Amino acid sequence: MDELEVDVAVVGGGACGAMAALRASADPALVVGVFEKSTREGCNAEISSGSLAAGGTRFQREAGIEDSPELHAREILAASGDLANSEVVHALCAAAPEYVEWLADELDYPMEIAGDLPRAGMSVTRLHTDTGRSGGRPLIQHLRAALEERDNVAFVDEAPAVRLTHTGGVVDGVVVAQNGGELRVHAETVVLALDGFAGNPALMKEHCAHLGDPFYGGVSTSTGDALPWLSEVGAELRHLGACLRSGLVVVGHGTRVSPSLPFFGAVLVDLEGRRFVDEEAQGYSKLAGILQHLPGQRASMVWDDEAHAATSDSEMMRETTRAGGYRTHADERSLAEALGLPEETVRAALQPHPGRRPLRAPYHHAWVTHGVLTTQGGAVIDTVGRVLRPDGTPVRGLRAGGGTAVGLAGPESDGYVSGNGLLSAFGMGWLIGNDLAGR
Missing domain, CATH: 3.50.50.60 (FAD/NAD(P)-binding domain)
Known part of the structure; x- marks a missing residue:
């Protein structure tokens, strides 16, 4: 050697x-x-x-x-x-x-x-x-x-x-x-x-099975090589069940929308057209756990041109744009059709919380689900x-x-x-x- x-x-x-x-x-x-x-x-x-x-x-x-x-x-x-x-x-x-x-x-x-x-x-x-x-x-x-x-x-x-x-x-x-x-x-x-x-399915099953079957958005080299070495020298290991998660993974693309969108008025709507969370109050890791337990394990993020202009410079949004990860709709009717919901349900869902700006047509929307990026x-x-x-x-x-x-x-x-x-x-x-x- x-x-x-x-x-x-x-x-x-x-x-x-x-x-x-x-x-x-x-x-x-x-x-x-x-x-x-x-x-x-x-x-x-x-x-x-x-x-x-x-x-x-x-x-x-x-x-x-x-x-x-x-x-x-x-x-x-x-x-x-x-x-x-x-x-x-x-x-x-x-x-x-x-x-x-x-x-x-x-x-x-x-x-x-x-x-x-x-x-x-x-x-x-x-x-x-x-x-x-x-x-x-x-x-x-x-x-x-x-x-x-x-x-x-x-x-x-x-x-x-x-x-x-x-x-x-x-x-x-x-x-x-x-x-x-x-x-x-x-x-x-x-x-x-x-x-x-x-990136190690066996270790994720052992320590993080409670996270369900999330999309994996990390690198292939995250295989936990150091864990057995640490155990061998008697190191204390802690919090192996915690991960950096994301509830903003774009379905079918694996890119993500910006966590800043809710601060510029974006809303999250479940498959039944309900606002199920205060969007500004949720970190994207916590949001993943909420989406995991929704019907279909997904929701729709809806935003408008003003919110898009405020967030589009991030690499995250540029990747989603290049991937075609969101669609644009001229009015509430076309947005409702895309979401498969009654127009009045969508109109009610778009109403802003007190003190926050209303969204204005045209509307952009992306289906988002939960994913895991790294372990913690x-x-x-x-x-x-x-x-x-x-x-x-x-x-x-x-x-x-x-x-x-x-x-x-x-x-x-x-x-x-x-x-x-x-x-x-x-x-x-x-x-x-x-x-x-x-x-």
Whole structure:
């Protein structure tokens, strides 16, 4: 077996792994190896909206938005109820404005506060994104390009990890598959930054059968490879039944409509023509559970030109438009025909809640159902990503973040707030990398 020695071995080159490698390699004395399963297949951060939740940034201050890491953390914990994870949540929220501004100022990524991306569970505008609303792929590519400029970093593609190596309870490396053989990587620290297990039907059946039979909208590489390795070293695993879900998956297309639509007047109507939920009050993960139990496990999202203009710049809506995922109807009669409902039923359903704007013809509508994007359970970690055992002691030599670590939704998928996934991935990568570099 071929062998290699590095100071830090990062397993996974997505949001968490790339960030951890960038921050750790700021110490020129550290040699960092990043071992990526497959850039061709991609990671979940690449197919995300690329929206970064952060409270207290200069972008918010310039827009007149009052926010703070403390408020951000309180709202996440209010949604999740996961007070046992409070220290990690506060650490991640404190890191968020630092890395958002670092991305813009040090890595020259075109970042701005996204006033067109309101979300349930956020009392203020908190999502930051690139100026072109391009999604997560350009952001991940930007980070990987920055890694290529580091002389003390090696990014190895098509090198899936096979197993951890450990002696006397101390993790001392990882074995990866490469070129038809195996490479034994010796490392003082191994950082597990893999995606979760939502792409593994057996594990989903074992841990998430209560979610029914949702559409899967994640990447093929999310197969839960790290779970047996974590169990082998005695790590505590938590919240394996929680996922990032979406109740906005377009039936027959697999794209999604924007979660911002309800904030511009869009309504949800079930197969019988009833408004079954306060659209602005539901996060898209919680909405998935509601749709799961509706007749036909679907509903119709209806919006108008004003709502469309406010949300159409997002990559999510552009993909749905390209896919032909919605239809446009000139008036209530044609919309009612498309929905198979009496016109008076549709007219009643379109009536706005008090204080909200009415929709005006022409109307757009898409059939939406529930899906799963990523899992939210995983290894219990501390504020610098050290993997913990049930007694609270760390597994020496091992860090974890991203889809490998427990997420921010708490024990149930309903606790997910928009931006939590990239917050836990980029944030923990930032914290791990800084700690390894002695920052």
